[in-house]
Amino acid sequence: MSKKSAPITNNFCPQSLFLYGTYQEDGTPNFGLFCWLSYYWDTELGVMACIGGKKLTKDRILAAKVFSANLVTEKMLPMADYLGNKAGYEKDKMDFPLETETGKILHVPVLSCSPVSFELEVSKSVPFNDSTVFFCKIRNVLLEEALTDSGKSPEERIQSIAPVLTTCETYFSWDGKSLGEWGIPKESFPFVR
Numbered sequence: 001m002s003k004k005s006a007p008i009t010n011n012f013c014p015q016s017l018f019l020y021g022t023y024q025e026d027g028t029p030n031f032g033l034f035c036w037l038s039y040y041w042d043t044e045l046g047v048m049a050c051i052g053g054k055k056l057t058k059d060r061i062l063a064a065k066v067f068s069a070n071l072v073t074e075k076m077l078p079m080a081d082y083l084g085n086k087a088g089y090e091k092d093k094m095d096f097p098l099e100t101e102t103g104k105i106l107h108v109p110v111l112s113c114s115p116v117s118f119e120l121e122v123s124k125s126v127p128f129n130d131s132t133v134f135f136c137k138i139r140n141v142l143l144e145e146a147l148t149d150s151g152k153s154p155e156e157r158i159q160s161i162a163p164v165l166t167t168c169e170t171y172f173s174w175d176g177k178s179l180g181e182w183g184i185p186k187e188s189f190p191f192v193r
């Protein structure tokens with residue numbers, strides 16, 4: 001075997017990033033950044049999402065059983081990195097201008113700047129010692145109009161949105177260039193604190 005054993009991480013296994021949107025008790029939106037999202041099949045496509053520890057996003061998903069998952073693109077990265085490094089329990093987290101709309105099917109806040117958003121309804125929550133895995137039905141997929149143009153190839157369409165990938169605690173552009181370690185892009189977000 002030419003491979004070497006290594007510490008247990010998911011380094012070199014790139015993941016997409018999503019901002020999960022929930023409404024707080026007072027009706028205002030909260031967003032957090034998440035990468036532990038994948039898919040499963042149960043007569044239809046579903047989303048599975050793991051949230052570790054204690055977090056406002058987790059509290060709100062447990063309470064409302066619905067949330068949105070909004071794909072993160074290069075344009076969104078400074079804001080997304082901020083939302084992944086500031087706890088929702090800090091009251092001023094969402095004190096910055098942000099365009100959101102309510103989902104078309106579910107009562108979830110959707111980010112206008114994200115080109116792909118899922119409206120998700122939890123069908124099963126599996127609690128572990130330090131995390132919960134949510135199995136969700138996809139109640140709606142919202143795509144920006146350019147992505148629905150079947151006259152363009154998938155390559156052209158995905159390049160136009162430039163989703164961010166992450167591995168090794170580093171963000172990468174769609175073409176594989178480093179966009180900085182976690183915690184760095186937020187420094188250029190004007191509302192960081």
Ligand SMILES: Cc1cc2nc3c(=O)[nH]c(=O)nc-3n(C[C@H](O)[C@H](O)[C@H](O)COP(=O)(O)O)c2cc1C
Nearest residue numbers: 032033034035036051052055056057084086087088
């Ligand atoms: C790149 C990145 C990816 C993250 N992915 C996850 C994840 O998949 N699951 C998780 O529990 N926390 C994840 N986090 C941490 C949360 O984003 C962070 O705890 C955030 O404060 C959650 O928002 P909230 O406090 O408003 O709920 C991630 C953070 C970063 C920077």
